[in-house]
Amino acid sequence: MQIARLIRRTSPLFLALVPTLAAAAGDAGPILDLRYRYEHAQQRGIAHDAHAHTLRARLGYRTAARHGWSALAEADGVARLGGRYNDTRNGRSGYPAIADPAGTEINQALVRYAAGDNAATFGRQRINLGNQRFVGGSAWRQNEQTYDGVRLQLAPTPRTTLDYAWIAGINTVFGPEDSPASHRANPADIEGHSHLLRAGWRLAPALTATAYHYRLDLEGVAVAAAAPLGSLASRTTGLRLEGGHGDWSYAAEYARQRELDGNPWRLDSRYLLAELGYALRGATLKAGYESLGGGDGPGNHAFQTPLATKHVFQGWADVFATTPAQGVDDAYAGAAVPLAGGSLQAGYHDFTPQRGGGRYGREIDLSYARPIPGVRGLGGLLKLARYRSGDRARTADTDRLWLQLQYAY
Template structure:
């Protein structure tokens, strides 16, 4: 099991210990009666069929998460959470860590590690967190926890949020290590393309202001120093603005960002990001359509707009064909619907992918999912999910299927 750098882990765990021991003498009832255990079990079967030389992937995994969230003592609280991912059955898939490179990829390596270990302080005007934590900013397009994968992405560092005015939230985070979905970091297959731990110094700045019920404005700058990821070629400074809200029942989002090189990146980055999205709910059916562009760039190497810390599975299709933006960029025109059905929720999406530079038509994708709570068992939810990518000028035809059951206490 990989541990955090001593400075951050010891501080977080010491804080948790204090909140349960030294402080307990004064407010024992709050710390324990308001605390709660954490138990989350997630079984998943994932099948991947690609039109290439790789053998089909068939992965069965179980993610077990246990932990404890303390109560509060004058705003102070602590949390400790441990994850284990275990393979069930044969290893007929490439987890990136099991040596099965002849099979298609299912990025859920076996192993155990500390998922979160933190000390938190809450105040009427904001909050502060130190230690290993999940950080989800805005819609997670640039910074997220990648909760879809069995091993969640968490961050070692500091996060502060200040709310000086009604509707205004100022956030700053410093990160010196990212625990990626490919962990824990004790395997000989660890590589610069998919390291278990991404080292470096990153600064995240985000200011969000709810101006009106119809308008929320967000400005951000994310300075990512990712020293051991792809030779630091994804170290970047991304600055942007996002506008979103609901007007006369129509939801919208408009966003623009610019990406430049940062820290020790050997490449000269210069690319842009655009998003325009509209949504409308009619008789319980949520409709949405959008156009998202991650720009490409000419020059040596792939200098396109990248989002290395994003929850990427939530964008550009569930087949995960575009986890790394192609050098010519990618433009994604999409539409879909979410509707209630038989006590659950049905989603259907269509994507058309094209190059941002040039005339290449990458391909199309169709996604379908149905989720429903199991009747009579509180906290148990089932999921069936399917993605089909039909390749044209990029990658290969890809079919993915998931069957999942998750219990949360």
């Protein structure tokens, strides 16, 4: 906890020193990323529709490597340009949540040493592990999630990799500040001593295995606003197999989640995944089944992924950002097709409880992304999600629409 606080206090000083480091190293480069987004949300049971106009500006500097050492620092500022919505901090509970509160924060401030395929990173950093199902940056939100700590990445042999991170603090998408409207399930910052360990083996040209163990000591946060603090402290152990042959790709995964010391609840739930993909004339097709198991006992003891990039999974409407107590099974199919210089993407999800029977509902997702002609680095995105509940006592009909322009230098 003290290290996390130290990083937060010294990050502004580090940001000021980076240009000096860059001048010494040579070949330095600035970072500029501007992202405007309009988001509309409509949810059954909430009085008003939400409309949000936001702008995220990211400024930073990356040094060139000198004797293996380099540095990076960047700051994010999120501005509210208009609209009415619940940003999780303004108390507007009569509107659907759009978790893009305004504010400015140091997004990354790090020093890195690299030698060949081995690297060590110290400070506030972006961590995206694998497909980000368990640990990621949630970069879809305007305020990215980053981590205060140390990460070691090693390649002992050409066929093996090791990845370990010690995390002292997490800067969530709900930051940079708490407010009277925030609660224990959406803090701006999470402290604790968490450990992330992964080991990968290339078993064959068409098959890779990755074993992982994540110990999340998450203090001051809970699975729900009314749940006890510490109820997200967990230890998750799993194995993922993935690969491809010709035009086919495939993945299978299994994990078990138990409670960590300090969690007042006993946890014992499972994660399962099976996915098959196929590439056809520039298009990518995929279908799969993902299960996050429910748990026993009062309260929500289901399999949770609190550090994941959740928007990528279980539909863009984010109905299941927290796994329900009964768990959730997701049978899905999707496609990405090149179209008119851009990419058209479509997805379908059928959600059912992992325990207890019944069904949650179905979702259709569509998006089209394309570079804007005439301006290098500028791209546009149109995206929508439509969720329809099959059991209105547990989930609510939800529609979301996004229009986005992003410029990156």
